[in-house]
Amino acid sequence: MDKETFIEKLNELLAEEFEVEVSTIKPDATVKITLALDSLSFVDMVAVIENEFGVKVPGQDLKNIKKFAELYDYLYEKIAQA
Amino acid sequence: MERRVVITGMGVYSCLGKNLEEVRESLYNGKSGIIFDPVRKEMGFRSALTAHLEIPDLKGQVSRNQRVYMPEQAKYAYVATTEALRNAGLDQDYIDSHEVGLLYGNDSTADAVVKSVDTMREKKDTTLVGSGAIFQSMNSTVTMNLGCLFRLRGINLTVSGACASGSHAIGLGSLLIKWGLQDCIVCGGAQEVNPYSIGSFDGINAFSTRESDPTKASRPFDRDRDGLVPGGGAATVVIESYESAVKRGAPILAEVVGYGFSSNGDHMSVPNVDGPSRSLQMCLRESHVDIKDIAYINAHATSTPVGDKNEAKAIANVFEGYKPYVASTKAMTGHEMWMAGSSEIIYSMLMMQNDFIAPNINFENPDEDSARLNIPAKRVDTHFDMFLSNSFGFGGTNSTLIVKRFMK
Numbered sequence: 072m073d074k075e076t077f078i079e080k081l082n083e084l085l086a087e088e089f090e091v092e093v094s095t096i097k098p099d100a101t102v103k104i105t106l107a108l109d110s111l112s113f114v115d116m117v118a119v120i121e122n123e124f125g126v127k128v129p130g131q132d133l134k135n136i137k138k139f140a141e142l143y144d145y146l147y148e149k150i151a152q153a
Numbered sequence: 154m155e156r157r158v159v160i161t162g163m164g165v166y167s168c169l170g171k172n173l174e175e176v177r178e179s180l181y182n183g184k185s186g187i188i189f190d191p192v193r194k195e196m197g198f199r200s201a202l203t204a205h206l207e208i209p210d211l212k213g214q215v216s217r218n219q220r221v222y223m224p225e226q227a228k229y230a231y232v233a234t235t236e237a238l239r240n241a242g243l244d245q246d247y248i249d250s251h252e253v254g255l256l257y258g259n260d261s262t263a264d265a266v267v268k269s270v271d272t273m274r275e276k277k278d279t280t281l282v283g284s285g286a287i288f289q290s291m292n293s294t295v296t297m298n299l300g301c302l303f304r305l306r307g308i309n310l311t312v313s314g315a316c317a318s319g320s321h322a323i324g325l326g327s328l329l330i331k332w333g334l335q336d337c338i339v340c341g342g343a344q345e346v347n348p349y350s351i352g353s354f355d356g357i358n359a360f361s362t363r364e365s366d367p368t369k370a371s372r373p374f375d376r377d378r379d380g381l382v383p384g385g386g387a388a389t390v391v392i393e394s395y396e397s398a399v400k401r402g403a404p405i406l407a408e409v410v411g412y413g414f415s416s417n418g419d420h421m422s423v424p425n426v427d428g429p430s431r432s433l434q435m436c437l438r439e440s441h442v443d444i445k446d447i448a449y450i451n452a453h454a455t456s457t458p459v460g461d462k463n464e465a466k467a468i469a470n471v472f473e474g475y476k477p478y479v480a481s482t483k484a485m486t487g488h489e490m491w492m493a494g495s496s497e498i499i500y501s502m503l504m505m506q507n508d509f510i511a512p513n514i515n516f517e518n519p520d521e522d523s524a525r526l527n528i529p530a531k532r533v534d535t536h537f538d539m540f541l542s543n544s545f546g547f548g549g550t551n552s553t554l555i556v557k558r559f560m561k
Contacts, residue, residue: 117280122281
């Protein structure tokens, strides 16, 4: 899967899970604010990513990520390594 | 000094309707909410009969981050409580500035438990059960959810008293108000309807197998009854002190005048006559009412052979020489279990407000015990001012409430 396709898929997945407009998910947008994540819903982000892409992501890693651009890079690399 | 306890709001979501008006209509017309569910048959159920109701879609009303904590019964309770708070005139400003309590009956969360355990077994990874599973899986899920959703700040407690849970919730709430510990409490009961929640109940041969005729299957007090039909939903009753209601200018719908309770101390599932009799007697004693003022008894009667028989004996013995109307709305709703004690207060309230007693549908022939009671198979159009409601549960828990039309 190329990175563009991955990003599109991830954006749709997160938009559906967290019930936001997919257009609000942009590289420079803040993940936590855009998806209205709290300490509990971070767990759901880990779960949907694991279910969809088959990679287990440490929750703390996700919490340290601020912008979607960082999330795309981090996850794409993780999936490539898997 | 003991304070008077009044009802100022009600809301309901059941197989008879999604709000008070729909439910009133069903009660008035003796409409059954029971269906045959083919999915249960495929799952190996002995009886595939069940009450039918849709799970409310709360998208747009409750945020995603709050909805993930809500099992189906919490969704029913949310709808019922929204209606009750609106009717009681309790807006968010009032709730935010007063300690409004919460006592709700619930005694299972099977669906959430089964699904999260299935995920853990299959995936071997607890993260994948998601953030909502723990909150959906706890027995106090309904009060946890309602307390957060409506920002309630008084007592917050789930009452687990088997099929008397909803009745005990109102009864215990009435005591807290009577003794001055709370001014206003959101009470109620909720019951999940999914197959997992009652598969084990089906397994002990408690359900009617009259599958060829679902609306005739629940037939409390009838000679040919062969078991109960499971039901569910949620019912919310707002109770408060008379002083609080007057101060708020709230609509006073009725007064809770008595609560009685007892335990059989006997068999796990087979009810006796002594326990319910003592619950009735305690409630009458606490109420300080003349039994002849009680026009209607909403019986616990679930349509099981022994349960109905022993309740009939208890009522006939306690009300010796006087025969109020006795009917079980479970003929229409099935057994709403943890919810029943609250929903049946609302059903009876709707009858009292609208001058009728709903029919005990499917009551065609009495047995020797029900013959001692005055059971209307057809609706009775009559004005009345006071009713009594019985609720009994597994393990021998019993609860009785008496409610009367409010008079200054």
